[in-house]
Each structure stands twice: as structure tokens, then as C-alpha cells.
Amino acid sequence: MKIRVKFGKEGALCYIGHLDVLRTFQKIFRRAEIPMAYSKGFSPHPIMSFALPLGLGLSSEGEYLDAELDLESGQSSLFPPEHSASFEAIKGLRRELMERLVRATSVELPVYDLRFLPEKCENAMASVxxxxxxxxxxxxxxxxxxxxxxxxxxxxxxxxxxxxxxxxxxxxxxxxxxxxxxxxxxxxxxxxxxxxxxxxxxxxxxxxxxxxxxxxxxxxxxxxxxxxxxxxxxxxxxxxxxxxxx
Amino acid sequence: MRKLALSEKILNTVEKPARYVGGEMNAVIKDKEAVALRFAFCFPDVYEIAMGNLGLQILYDQFNARPDVWCERVYSPWPDLDKILREEQIPLFALESQDPINTFDFLGITLQYEMCYTNVLQVLDLGRIPLLARDRGEGDPLVIGGGPCTYNPEPLADFFDLFYIGEGEVSYNALFDLYIQMKQEGAGRQAFLQAATSIPGIYVPSLYEASYHPDGTLAAFTPLNSQVPKKVRRVIVKDMNTCAYPERPIVPYLRPVQDRVTLEIMRGCIRGCRFCQAGMVYRPVRERDKDSLMAIAGHALKNSGYDEISLSSLSSSDHSQIAPLVTELMEMCSRNRVNISLPSLRIDAFSLDVMSKVQDVKKSSLTFAPEAGTQRLRNVINKGLSEEDILRGSALAFHGGWTKVKFYFMLGLPTETEEDMRGIPALCQQVASLFFDEIPKEERKGKIQITASSSFFVPKPFTPFQWAKMEKKEEYLRRAHLVKDTFRAQPNARCLHYEYHDADVTVLEGVLARGDRRMGAVIRRAYELGALFDAWNEFFDDHRWQQAFADCQLDPDFYTLRERDENELFPWDFIDIGVTKKFLRREWERAMEGLVTPNCREKCSGCGAASYGCGICFEGGSQSPSPVTADAVPPSPASGRGRER
Missing domain, CATH: 3.30.70 (Alpha-Beta Plaits)
Incomplete structure (x- = not known):
């Protein structure tokens, strides 16, 4: 399941480089106990990509990252929506993911929104x-x-x-x-x-x-x-x- | 939004501005008006090094658990910002509040290695705190030092108001209570320092006086008044299981040297290697038990989001529950895709099995620390690792698919001969031959690579080698070259790599490690001449130090080239670490006879640490402490310790 997260960079975070923000989001997902999907191959890493790196020193209220979640493995208390799931149940999952991310991040790296992406959606980086x-x-x-x-x-x-x-x-x-x-x-x-x-x-x-x-x-x-x-x-x-x- | 001490312009100019802005996950922000005491915790090196320090995380957590205390962090600004702070006259600030550190009640500086001493002066200087303790007044912070180098704090005595001798968990609460109470009563700085000497582990250098013999050795070290204790006893945690552990470690944005959860599984070491200061000053061994460790690991991983955890101790294989602990940790970690790193595990069938599960065999290397090239010299240093252990461990590793082996050695150990030096390449050659003998050609999965690196031995206070003499720089280099040439002459020289450490730094480290109060002037002069970040090869310049010694008319050779007399009074003798000078001397004599001393679990040797009434000294039965002078040579314990440096 693919999601897109909209976030911002404020204060001290303006001076944190792109790669460090990436590593930070990997930790945020762990703290939030939202299981990520991992790449296959020799050294698997969580599947996550950013739309466009932001220059050092700039603040932002419009950053995006795409991530792939692994809710199927049953490693967490989160479950993927079933085909028959009601609209309300799916909205509930989105709300739960948002709440967890907001709890796991800091005020200087605010998470604003989260959307589910269709399977064949162009990734954030390619669509900018x-x-x-x-x-x-x-x-x-x-x-x-x-x-x-x-x-x-x-x-x-x-x-x-x-x-x-x-x-x-x-x-x-x-x-x-x-x-x-x-x-x-x-x-x-x-x-x-x-x-x-x-x-x-x-x-x-x-x-x-x-x-x-x-x-x-x-x-x-x-x-x-x-x-x-x-x-x-x-x-x-x-x-x-x-x-x-x- | 928090205000930042540095302007946007400066932050956009300097390298890695993230070092100076704070705001990390789990960093603590409090209302400064609502606390009674503000503490700036300083690690005098660059951010990425400093943030890897476990002691800092433990004390940060402990101090901030008090509602009346706010502990913040401050580190050495890198030379680019150092220059800007001086030019633009910006005072050095703490990361959390971004307030200047001279507005704090305490500046606590952890002293992890001698080569950071000029950085201590940098922090004071940029922080606008008078360098000399005697020049500080009522408005200035109290500067307190802690960490491994405080086992000989004397070279820094001029710059500190107090030193804390021992484990930080024990006495800081009492110190803070006293400070807050006396501050409210309006007592002055001097009155507080005098009163602080009654707290266990606290040493106030200005309340002692040193006098010297005509030959330069210490004649007497005496308190200035009768309320000041003659000896300062190291304080230690008696029960590791009831002692708090940071379950919310600060998670830096910049990648620190230790980018993982550190799990301290025990303190102290049973081994008693005679060169090793940590092995003596952290006695007795005290373990945390498996269940408490599993709980800590779970919380710390969850609250930090790290994807790696590392076991930390001086010799992890000696933890009595190491196998079940590692097995349980592996289960928990593989469920959550967390990596485990296992430094300082002895190389044996169990550890190789574990390592093959947690790391990529092809990429990783195995590490042995024989420290010396021959069995004779290994007996002298009491390193219980035999050639047979190394060969057996290597053979197991080769069959397990490993092809990279690292060896750590020391040159310049007491009694070292050319045969010992040549023993280093010989041992490495033997391991290389073993690979070719053991692994048939068609099964070899890569080229064997053996890397040996040697440092030069530096005698440290509170070790059996504290009496030893060092060598001149030229002699160290001669020995390193001899080893290098012998490596070149080995049959498998192409698989063997050898590197050695800098000799200039070694000699200076030796002077600072066993120096006395007179060294303060030299450190200050070296700083004035531009010495800074001496632990960094690219910044270290021995000429500045040589100039400083000359300007202060102090001879560095006095501290290094002299074998000290049995009865010499050492500058650090006023500290009582539990282990007695008598025991250390006995160990020195046994070293000279090449006698091995059993480890704490095999047999108590009566070192004196039992006076703390805890830990391995009271683990039961036949091992109860006794004032033994063991004469028989016990079987040398099997131990191929791998370790990380």
C-alpha cells in the first residue's frame, strides 16, 4: 500500500540536509510503529522517496514523501483494508496513520496530511x-x-x-x-x-x-x-x- | 519557534549547521524560569563524536528527570565556527535554549581522552568563562569535570572548580540539592566548594596543595584545611538493575559515530589486563540481568526509532547470561528488522554462529586483540589469549566463510624485545597459512585479508604499568619500521597489511596521562599557540606543544622516560578507586616475572574492589574475596576477544 505524506520544515530542521531528513523519517515510521515495505535484494532498505530535496537553510510547508507500507505481514496492530471494507473503516485507517505520525515527529518537522496512492501512480519525484x-x-x-x-x-x-x-x-x-x-x-x-x-x-x-x-x-x-x-x-x-x- | 543563537547568514556559511541548532527528537526543553539549576553538559569534541557518548545520554536523562534541574548540551564548535564566534564576538551557547553557557549554574565537562584538553579551554574561552578556576567569581558557572581522565585530574586542576570521581549516577543529586539550598541561602562560591567536599566522589582541586622534591617528583599532597578529606573515594553504582537507563535517548539528525541504541550490559571487566585502565578503575564487575536488559532494549528502540542496537561492555562474552541474552535479542530484533552489533565478543563457536546470523559474513571482519606478538609478552601483560585460541578461532571463522581478520597490537610494552616485535608478523603469517591449509582452493570464497594495526603503549594511572617508562618518539618509529619490514618478508606478505599509529601523539598522551599540576601551564600555553582538536590528525601539530613545554620550562621527558620508583607518590594517589596500590605493585612485579594472574571469576586476587561490597566479589561460594597472593600459574583462560575501536 502506497501513501504520500505532506510535511514541513521549520526552525532547526531548515539546517538538516536531505539525507538526514530521510533517515529521520525512517525512524519516525519506526517510532510510529507503522511497518514499511522493504526493497528486495542484498541490503534491503525501507521503500521511501522524496519529491524534491530542499536547499539547506530554507523552511517549507510543502514537502512530500512517498512510502510503501507493509500492513499485510501482520507485524503491527494496523491492518490493510479488505475489499469489502466500509468507507468509514478506511477513513479510520488514514486517521490512525496520521495520528501515529504526528505523535512520532517533532514540532519542527510537522506532518500535515496523508493520502493513499493508487498502485500505478507516478512517484512524487517523477511527477514534480x-x-x-x-x-x-x-x-x-x-x-x-x-x-x-x-x-x-x-x-x-x-x-x-x-x-x-x-x-x-x-x-x-x-x-x-x-x-x-x-x-x-x-x-x-x-x-x-x-x-x-x-x-x-x-x-x-x-x-x-x-x-x-x-x-x-x-x-x-x-x-x-x-x-x-x-x-x-x-x-x-x-x-x-x-x-x-x- | 525556538530562537537560534546563530544568524541565518552564519548557519548558511558553516559546514554542517545541524551541529549547532539542537531540536533533536527527545531533546528536553524546559521553562528556564521554572528551574532552580541550569546545567550545561559539555563533550569537548565535535557534535557527531559527542552524540555517540553513552555517559552523556545517561546523565542527561537523569538530570532532566528532576523538575528543578534543566540539563542542556554544548560541544566544541568546529574550527570554521570557532573563527566566526571569535570574529563576531558571539558567546558559546547550549543547544537546547541557545543561551550563552556563562549564564548557567554548572558547566559539566566529560573528559574521555587526554587529547581533548585544549578543547576544554576552547569551550571555556568561547563561553566567556575565565580559564583559571581562581579567576572565576560569583556570577560564573561552576566548572565540574567527570569521565575516565578524572582518574588523574591533576593536569587540568587549574581549570576546574570541581571534579567528580566515579560513576555519575551516584552523587549528582546530593550535589544539586546542596547547591540549590546554598544558593537560596545566599552562600558564596567558596562556601559551596568547601561544603561540596563532604559529598562522596567530589574533589575540589583548589582546596589541596602539592609540593615537590628537588628532583621534581611529588613530595606531598595535602588538604588546605581539616574539613577537606585527605582521600577522595570513587563512587560506584552497587546494583545495576535498580539504576535508571535512558529509555528516551536523544536521536540526532546528523549521523553520529554511534548511530544506534547502546545497551550497556555490565560495568567492569574480570580480566585484569595489566595495561588497561578501564579494567582496573571500573572494578568490580556488575551485571545487568537479562530481563532488565530486554525491557530497556525494547523501550529504547521504540522511543528512538533506531534500526540497530549494540551491546556495550569491556568484554561482553564474560556476561554470565550472554548466550540467552543474545538469543532473545535476536528474536526480538529479527521480528522488527533491527540489526544487532556485537563488539567485544570472544571469537568462538557460539559467537561465530550468532554473528553469521546478524551480519553479512562476506563483508564483515573478525577482530582479535592479542595486543602482543609472543606468548611471553602476553603473559607479561596478563592478556589471557593464547596462540592456540587465535588459531582455533580463525580456523572456525574461515570455515564459516569469513576471509577478513583484524588484529590489534601494542608496541612499546614493558620488557618488549625484538623477538616480541617480530612475533607480530609471525602470528599474522601463521593465520594466513592456516587459511590456505584449512580451506581447499575450490572452497575459498574470496581473498584472505589480514590487517594488523599497532598503537604505542601509554602507561595509565591506576594500572599495574603505572610505574613503567615510555620510549622516545624515534625509538617507537624504529620499532614500527622493524615490524613493517618483517611483514614485508613474510611468505604471504601480499595478504598482510600493517599500519601503526602516530608516535608524536603517543608521547604527548603519555605526558598528559601521568602529568601533575604543573602541566596546566603547558596546556594553556599550547592552546594560546593555537593547539585545538589535537585528537584529530589533521589539526594536531606537535611543534606547538614542544614550544609550550619550552616556554613553560617543563621537560616532557620527566614524565615519560623515567621508570618510577616503587615508593614514588603519584599525583593521582589521593584518589581511592578501591583497587589498592599494593595490589597494583604486586601485579607489576608478577608482570616482570611473566606470571599470569587468574581472572575474577576463576579466583579472587584480593585487588581491594571488594571493599565496595557488591558485584562479582560477592557472587558466591569459593570465589568469595580473599587477600590472595597466588603463586601458581593458573591455566590461561580461553579468550579470543574481538573488539571494536
Whole structure:
């Protein structure tokens, strides 16, 4: 049985790297006594994958992980829903899983939601196409940045140089920006994310500074990831069902 | 949300910022206004090393169980943050509250190895606490030291207000009660320190005075007033089964060196190896029984979510219930997909059977710690592990499919000759030959790999070798090179690998281990010259220390190259560990005659630990304690101890 868990990163957790968060979730499932399914092979490990690693130092309220549970083995007090199970019984299982996860985690790694995924569902990592960020700004920069944002969005293409470890590539940033809007001291960015084209909010920020003629060492007060979406803009949290397909 | 002591900018600059933010699962947050005493527990090394320490977890749990006490943690900032804290003048802070440590009532520092001494000064310095105890005033925290190095606390005497000698479970409650009471009464720092000397295990260095003979040896060590005890007796837990154990260990986000539940199955060791300080200072052996261990293991695994558990003790095979314990643990763990790691198990049919079930035979290696290359020298050090034991254990292992074997040796042991040195490669060669003899070509599942590593012996206080002399660095290297060359000349040299430890560090460790109060100035000078993280090869620089010795006009050779006289007063003699100096001297003499002393279970040798009235000394019948001077050489006990370092 596959589930998708939506969670956040706050406070100290912003400084915990991706692999450590993965190891932490393995422990959370153990503490919650929710049995995971294990990979086959020489060194079996729990089957779990994350949608998109979050850069160190960023907080988030829209992270996702997919996990495969093993409720069939009878190792726990949890049981898989039977085909004839009532809607209420299945909702009860979801509630029980949520309660256990919430009890087993800490306030700085909050678990918000849990959904059952259909068997053939694309995993979170493969389905990520966009990410939504909120940047908190210092008031004095807001208006020049807003101007700069407008002029950027009016262009047909924004060629930038993207450096990789071995070489640098030319790419067009314009189609990667789905949304750039200012709300008082907050900048909302909706950007391409995932394996096809991944644009970090810091890259757009640099571009804005340059366009606004602001010193390049300015940084936003904070950057927060708000959600992850598919290519077509559907939140990863909307995929799947509150009740499993049975 | 908790406030953090470091800005986002700094946290985004430093390596592994998770070291400094706290907030781990099972970390304890309290209301600082609601507690009477705040304790900062420091392990003076980097986070990942420190968080693997069991003692810290035990005391953290115990202190925080008191509603009137809040215990937090603080570790050495890595050199990158160290630099930033100095430049930006940010005081060192505790992880939980992120408050500066100089606002605490106590700073407790655990001293696990000598090479962390400059890090102690780093923590005080960055914490804005005066380095010297005598410069501290009413507002400063009381700095208390504990852990294995307090069995000779004298090199650090200048920097600590108190030392705690013995097992932490025993006297801290009394110390905290006294502190809270005297604080409420408005008593001053000096009055508290004086009163604290009445608590068992507490040593206040400023209330003692050392004087020296013209030749530099200690002449007298005397309390400054009559209320201060002449001797400080180590305190120990009498019954391990009634003593609390952390069932909610802190679970770090960053991977610590010990990323698992540690299950301490017993304290002490029956073996009596003559070089081993732990084997003497933790006597007598006290076990936790199987049922209590199973309950602890179950709770700790459930509350932490760890997928591995490790048995911890000095020699796990000597636990009287080891077989049923391991069998039950294996049942519980395989149900829950938890791995078991079994360091310090003697290699025999039982342990090999267990290990083949809990680990991947092809990947894992077996470890023997013969410590010396010849039987003669093994008798000198009382290491009851014979060549036959090693060969028998290896043969069993080879038939079981293992192809990797590790050996631990020491060079520079008392009475060592070139024959003993050459015995190291010879023994390894014998094991390699055994593989080729025992396992037919078609059944060999991989190449045999034998790795031998040697450290240089450092005499430690409260061991029978506390009188021994050390060698110069050049002599250590000569011996290591001789061993290396002999390895190269072996017929199966290609399967044999040899590595040896750093000799500079060994000599310094020797000075610090048996040093006296005069060493304080040297440690401080070395710190001023930039010494820090000396336990890390990449940071250790012997030149700074040599400079510090020269600047302080102290000769390191005085502490290392001298065989101490039978009647010499040692700086640590004011500590009473139960085991008597008379027994240690008798063991030294037996060592010089190559006589083996039986282990505690075979026969009591009257070491003095029975004065604690507990543990193996009272396990019954014919083994009851007696002031024996055994003359006959008993059969050497079979013990191929594997161990993890």
C-alpha cells in the first residue's frame, strides 16, 4: 500500500540536509510503529522517496514523501483494508496513520496530511514539475524589485548562463517562471522544478537584483517553499485519495 | 519557534549547521524560569563524536528527570565556527535554549581522552568563562569535570572548580540539592566548594596543595584545611538493575559515530589486563540481568526509532547470561528488522554462529586483540589469549566463510624485545597459512585479508604499568619500521597489511596521562599557540606543544622516560578507586616475572574492589574475596576477544 505524506520544515530542521531528513523519517515510521515495505535484494532498505530535496537553510510547508507500507505481514496492530471494507473503516485507517505520525515527529518537522496512492501512480519525484516559493523582503527594496520583475516578465526570453560542475550551459529562464508576484513585502515565485528543468529561487533573485541595479550581496530575509506541483500545476497533495483504491 | 543563537547568514556559511541548532527528537526543553539549576553538559569534541557518548545520554536523562534541574548540551564548535564566534564576538551557547553557557549554574565537562584538553579551554574561552578556576567569581558557572581522565585530574586542576570521581549516577543529586539550598541561602562560591567536599566522589582541586622534591617528583599532597578529606573515594553504582537507563535517548539528525541504541550490559571487566585502565578503575564487575536488559532494549528502540542496537561492555562474552541474552535479542530484533552489533565478543563457536546470523559474513571482519606478538609478552601483560585460541578461532571463522581478520597490537610494552616485535608478523603469517591449509582452493570464497594495526603503549594511572617508562618518539618509529619490514618478508606478505599509529601523539598522551599540576601551564600555553582538536590528525601539530613545554620550562621527558620508583607518590594517589596500590605493585612485579594472574571469576586476587561490597566479589561460594597472593600459574583462560575501536 502506497501513501504520500505532506510535511514541513521549520526552525532547526531548515539546517538538516536531505539525507538526514530521510533517515529521520525512517525512524519516525519506526517510532510510529507503522511497518514499511522493504526493497528486495542484498541490503534491503525501507521503500521511501522524496519529491524534491530542499536547499539547506530554507523552511517549507510543502514537502512530500512517498512510502510503501507493509500492513499485510501482520507485524503491527494496523491492518490493510479488505475489499469489502466500509468507507468509514478506511477513513479510520488514514486517521490512525496520521495520528501515529504526528505523535512520532517533532514540532519542527510537522506532518500535515496523508493520502493513499493508487498502485500505478507516478512517484512524487517523477511527477514534480513546479515549485512555489515565498521570499520575505526588506521593505526598502520592494518597489525597485517590483519594477524589475515587471520588465523581466515582459521579455520573450531571458538567456542566462547555468554553470554545472564541468561546463556552463546557456538556458532561457523565461519559460521557467510561471508566476512572479509581489504582495507587500512578499515575493511569490512559481518556478520550474524537478528533473526536466530545476530553477532555484536564488537564481531568480540574482536576476532581479541585477535588473533593479541593487547590490548583488543583498539576500531575502527568508525563503520558504510553499508547495510542489506537477507540470500542469496540480499540487502534489491533491494527487491520490484520502481513501485508498480498493 | 525556538530562537537560534546563530544568524541565518552564519548557519548558511558553516559546514554542517545541524551541529549547532539542537531540536533533536527527545531533546528536553524546559521553562528556564521554572528551574532552580541550569546545567550545561559539555563533550569537548565535535557534535557527531559527542552524540555517540553513552555517559552523556545517561546523565542527561537523569538530570532532566528532576523538575528543578534543566540539563542542556554544548560541544566544541568546529574550527570554521570557532573563527566566526571569535570574529563576531558571539558567546558559546547550549543547544537546547541557545543561551550563552556563562549564564548557567554548572558547566559539566566529560573528559574521555587526554587529547581533548585544549578543547576544554576552547569551550571555556568561547563561553566567556575565565580559564583559571581562581579567576572565576560569583556570577560564573561552576566548572565540574567527570569521565575516565578524572582518574588523574591533576593536569587540568587549574581549570576546574570541581571534579567528580566515579560513576555519575551516584552523587549528582546530593550535589544539586546542596547547591540549590546554598544558593537560596545566599552562600558564596567558596562556601559551596568547601561544603561540596563532604559529598562522596567530589574533589575540589583548589582546596589541596602539592609540593615537590628537588628532583621534581611529588613530595606531598595535602588538604588546605581539616574539613577537606585527605582521600577522595570513587563512587560506584552497587546494583545495576535498580539504576535508571535512558529509555528516551536523544536521536540526532546528523549521523553520529554511534548511530544506534547502546545497551550497556555490565560495568567492569574480570580480566585484569595489566595495561588497561578501564579494567582496573571500573572494578568490580556488575551485571545487568537479562530481563532488565530486554525491557530497556525494547523501550529504547521504540522511543528512538533506531534500526540497530549494540551491546556495550569491556568484554561482553564474560556476561554470565550472554548466550540467552543474545538469543532473545535476536528474536526480538529479527521480528522488527533491527540489526544487532556485537563488539567485544570472544571469537568462538557460539559467537561465530550468532554473528553469521546478524551480519553479512562476506563483508564483515573478525577482530582479535592479542595486543602482543609472543606468548611471553602476553603473559607479561596478563592478556589471557593464547596462540592456540587465535588459531582455533580463525580456523572456525574461515570455515564459516569469513576471509577478513583484524588484529590489534601494542608496541612499546614493558620488557618488549625484538623477538616480541617480530612475533607480530609471525602470528599474522601463521593465520594466513592456516587459511590456505584449512580451506581447499575450490572452497575459498574470496581473498584472505589480514590487517594488523599497532598503537604505542601509554602507561595509565591506576594500572599495574603505572610505574613503567615510555620510549622516545624515534625509538617507537624504529620499532614500527622493524615490524613493517618483517611483514614485508613474510611468505604471504601480499595478504598482510600493517599500519601503526602516530608516535608524536603517543608521547604527548603519555605526558598528559601521568602529568601533575604543573602541566596546566603547558596546556594553556599550547592552546594560546593555537593547539585545538589535537585528537584529530589533521589539526594536531606537535611543534606547538614542544614550544609550550619550552616556554613553560617543563621537560616532557620527566614524565615519560623515567621508570618510577616503587615508593614514588603519584599525583593521582589521593584518589581511592578501591583497587589498592599494593595490589597494583604486586601485579607489576608478577608482570616482570611473566606470571599470569587468574581472572575474577576463576579466583579472587584480593585487588581491594571488594571493599565496595557488591558485584562479582560477592557472587558466591569459593570465589568469595580473599587477600590472595597466588603463586601458581593458573591455566590461561580461553579468550579470543574481538573488539571494536
Amino acid at each position: 514539475g513546479r515549485a512555489l516559493y515565498g521570499l520575505n523582503l526588506n521593505q526598502t527594496w520592494t518597489s525597485p524589485l517590483e519594477q524589475a520583475g515587471k520588465s523581466l516578465l515582459e521579455r520573450e526570453s531571458i538567456p542566462v548562463e547555468k554553470k554545472t560542475k564541468t561546463r556552463s550551459l546557456e538556458m532561457d529562464l523565461r519559460p521557467c517562471i510561471y508566476r512572479m508576484s509581489f504582495h507587500q513585502n512578499r515575493l511569490i515565485l512559481e518556478l520550474s522544478a524537478g528533473s526536466r528543468a530545476n530553477v532555484k529561487p536564488e537564481a531568480v533573485w540574482e536576476l532581479l537584483l541585477w535588473e533593479a541595479n541593487l547590490p548583488e550581496n543583498l539576500s531575502p530575509l527568508s525563503i520558504r517553499r510553499l508547495d510542489l506541483m506537477t507540470e500542469s500545476g496540480l499540487s502534489l497533495g491533491e494527487v491520490g485519495e484520502e481513501v485508498p483504491y480498493v
